[in-house]
């Protein structure tokens with residue numbers, strides 16, 4: 208019941224249009240069932256001799272058209288009325304289809320927009336845990352299931368119900384016994400349809416799942432095509448796909464067999480029902496119990512009724528799918544949005560940051576950062592070194608308020624971070640991630656992403672600092688070069704540099720490079736750092752890196768191990784200690800020395 212209410216809620220703004228569709232089906236069905244009555248009256252009372260009984264609307268229609276006598280001599284009037292009636296029925300059927308699909312389509316659009324908007328406002332934490340494929344499915348196929356339900360299936364149910372009520376009413380008023388004969392197998396056909404479709408639900412589900420699993424293999428293969436090629440895994444991949452494809456074919460065949468059985472059995476039941484009406488009806492007509500016209504009406508109605516009844520069985524069994532889709536969509540909408548404005552504090556941010564005994568844990572009892580304390584003045588460069596999983600990225604996330612620290616205090620220019628508006632602080636912190644995501648736009652548009660109004664000059668300037676300007680100019684279309692779906696036309700290092708330019712253009716007072724120089728060579732890395740240093744309005748810069756030369760020039764280097772700061776100071780100070788920094792320095796230096804010796808020997 209909750210789900211039906213939810214569908215009603217989603218339909219806000221389209222409910223009247225939908226009601227229009229339902230009314231149109233009602234009128235179309237009513238007009239549809241009038242046709243056989245006109246034929247009956249023509250056979251019995253106009254061509255035949257049965258006196259015109261008081262058949263309500265039909266009698267008054269006959270009288271309007273000029274009475275029995277005139278119609279007898281002008282049968283074309285009846286034929287013409289049938290044509291006109293059919294045309295009007297057609298218009299209402301068209302209206303039904305049009306209004307229902309308009310309402311369903313705009314309801315689907317509304318649901319998609321609401322979902323998209325909601326997803327944009329869910330906390331970072333939610334997106335880290337959610338599965339992208341699943342979210343995409345909810346936003347596309349689940350919405351499509353609801354659209355189909357509203358646009359087609361529910362309308363069909365309406366059609367069947369109207370048909371059943373109108374036809375039963377007319378049949379009963381014509382002949383009760385004949386009605387019983389005509390309806391005897393109808394509940395059976397309906398129950399058979401419902402039970403069958405409920406029973407094969409599992410088969411439908413398996414079929415859907417196999418289709419999904421086949422597309423997953425395909426998607427994974429296309430996404431990872433470079434890895435597939437590099438490891439020469441083509442034949443393995445082809446075998447894997449063939450296996451899924453074969454399973455899918457098997458399940459499709461099974462579905463076809465089951466459905467073939469269903470339709471033949473159901474057809475057989477329907478034919479039995481029609482045959483029963485014909486045999487009993489013909490016998491009673493010959494005995495004069497019913498008129499020939501009545502027999503024609505009953506057989507025509509039988510044909511009109513059975514198809515919607517069979518369809519209704521299928522739709523009722525299928526309705527579960529729409530209700531599940533509603534549930535899945537509502538699950539996302541029920542997730543609380545990230546509260547962006549709490550205190551609304553929007554202070555001037557220059558880049559002075561102070562951590563005092565900050566602790567944080569993602570999961571209770573598993574602290575990731577423990578008692579972190581350090582201070583950075585505006586314009587300074589802070590380097591962070593630490594083994595993987597030591598909490599370096601987490602520290603950055605805390606600064607951007609993607610997560611809130613649980614203990615201690617972080618002050619930005621003297622303001623407690625938790626009191627600063629989230630949107631505000633995120634605009635002031637530019638983060639370059641290790642694996643940057645570039646959008647399928649031109650390089651220029653990608654750089655301008657966060658500041659669409661920036662001039663070409665500004666774009667060139669930041670690209671120069673990121674040491675990518677000349678590379679871009681070497682491309683055939685320069686800054687207008689399109690970056691593929693995942694930036695495939697650029698190398699890892701080039702993508703990182705575009706991402707650096709994209710962050711620099713925002714002129715944020717705090718900039719974080721989260722291992723974002725890992726894919727560029729040492730020389731370019733050096734160039735970028737030099738250019739950053741020379742920049743006017745220098746930002747407070749955090750550099751997370753495993754490369755010691757990148758870190759060594761920082762004003763302060765923090766060594767993070769298992770969530771704790773184990774060393775802090777500048778290069779000279781840390782070199783005096785026998786800690787992780789010195790060890791990494793020695794290893795990397797000896798490696799470089801070793802590499803140089805090998806290179807020298809090979810010349």
Ligand SMILES: Nc1ncnc2c1ncn2[C@@H]1O[C@H](COP(=O)(O)OP(=O)(O)OP(=O)(O)O)[C@@H](O)[C@H]1O
Pocket residue numbers: 335569570575593594595596597598599600601602
């Ligand atoms: N969303 C999350 N939920 C639960 N635990 C998490 C989450 N994100 C990170 N962690 C855990 O927190 C710890 C620190 O992760 P973090 O990404 O900060 O490390 P890191 O030092 O940046 O590592 P790397 O150098 O590999 O990027 C890890 O043990 C990680 O498994």
